Amino acid sequence: MTAGKRTDPVESAGDPVVALRRIAFLLERTRAETYKVKAFRSAAATVLATGADEVRARAEAGTLRELPGIGSSSATVVTETLAGQVPGYLARLEEEAAGPLATGGEELRGRLRGDLHSHSDWSDGGSPIEEMVFTAMELGHEYLVLSDHSPRLTVANGLSTERLTRQLEVVGAVNTHLDGGFRLLKGIEVDILDDGGLDQSDEMLGRLDVVVASVHSKLKMDPDAMTRRMVAAVRHPRTDVLGHCTGRLVTGGRGTRPQSRFDAAAVFAACAENDVAVEINSRPERRDPPDELVGVALEAGCLFSIDSDAHAPGQLDFLDYGCARATELGVPADRVVNTWPLERLLAWSHG
Template sequence: MDPARALRDIAFQLERAGEPTYRVRAFRQAAGVVDRLSAEELESRVRAGTLQALKGIGKATAGVIEDAWMGRVPAYAAKVSEADLPDGGPLRAALRGDCHTHSDWSDGGSPILEMAEAGRALGHEWMVLTDHSPRLTVAHGLSAERLRSQMDEVARVNEAVAPFRLLHGIEVDILLDGGLDQTEALLSRLDFVVASVHSKLRMPAREMTPRLLDAVANPHVRVLGHCTGRLVRGQGRPESAFDAEKVFTACRENGVAVEINSRPERLDPPMRLLRLAAELGCDFAIDSDAHAPGQLDWQVYGCVRAEQAGLAADRIINTRTAEDLLAR
């Protein structure tokens, strides 16, 4: 058993179960340390019991390495209980990709290549990388210069993961006036744009409604992300107020999909708004909004909610091929 693979598998399961980031990071960092060791040094340290002398390897991760090297199922893996996720049913089986994901270029925890490889391992044909735009400094949003540099990195990753396809996108902030937090010239070079509100979430509906309407009218926008901004876990956060009928009608008329955000702390939009958007004829994107590889599997939560709203696969843009997705 490959020790580095065993460490990364445990990290994936921890992420999937929503475990704390520091714990996941410990296993991924240890895997990186193992990657840099020669087979001879790894064997020597396992036999001598000196793995913990290496920076980045602690008691738990050393135990996993030793078990894997000896051909045993790591004892720690038995302690990691998989999240009790639903299977997602026919809708999950119909999904070809994920329109909303993040890497360590903004506020994600893993490199772009690792996210792409995880998406491929889940059976996706494609995935959209949508790191944040510059004004979201708390999330290390990408300046125009960094976004251009990321284009080159996405091209390199695509060479490594073909025929899986990583589309280059952005989760662009919707500004207070409804404008988008990136230049039109750069947005036109991207494959895909998710537009989301991250600031002034409590503004009155009379101001939030035109803000959202202007954003979805932008021809570059393909998805309206987590439209109410609510959080349903921890201290929580209430929904943003806006005229949902007007906004969802505008989404339909402009060919913008309403996102069914699958993050367990978001589950946005609420079911009453999801059903309203369905009744109004909107298309939808079932997205993980993953910030780590193990979170990509959270799409199943969105699939369950889409089924509850009576949505068929032909209303979900993730069921399209990459070519069809880009042929808008």
């Protein structure tokens, strides 16, 4: 496997869709403003939907901006690309933003075969399922878990049973059109309810490949109650991964938030006993669990999952951050479930 594959800028020459997608990817991985990313992804969609002859004719006539979703910057990118050049905007981004997001975890990143936590525009992600899949394949992944939110998280457009059922049909259709070298896995990031139950029916959870269970509400709950809540969720037979366990935010546009308080030894002992992986969430604003809790989980004998929690294609590269932290903290690669081949991963998650 070749993890962290980057599209060569030369590949962008002559194909404006590739160039526009690459710009959006680089902007996303550096957490640029959403409006900038959407501008280039919208432009890529417009160019893709417009005949190649018309796009070239408009570029020559200077009328690209008459097409919906094409602005000044994207029109320049298209024109320069069709002229056989690497667009100046892309060249600058390649110079400034294409290197590793973090160093020290390269060996572990190279062993990751996939990502168990990602979101699409079916919930609070910014891109269609297909775009997430294309990017995961370009990065060298062998599999990606689509884990959109569950119903109670309405602020994130969580999926009802009916919408999740429809999404599973889309996942099946996507896999039918792939060549077998990559697999989109059926998943969910399910809310852990106040009593430790999971925010989806057991029947639906049983249809999924991977279930990430996370706390998103009442993060300041009394420590004893939070411990009982999390232990109950971990003991649910369909829970595979305990997501961003403290809920903390350490930086970023959403501000900061202190970590939830709970008996980490008890929670991680339950994870080890029930074969549930502790997520090392790679989002730079989370860095969850904190370093000291990763140590507690290691001592408890836990498995781990290093996940991007990507809400946009470029954020799939956040794995750089998680791998650097895991390496620094001494997490063995063989205890990271997404270093495993697909067959072993599914045997574990379905076990």
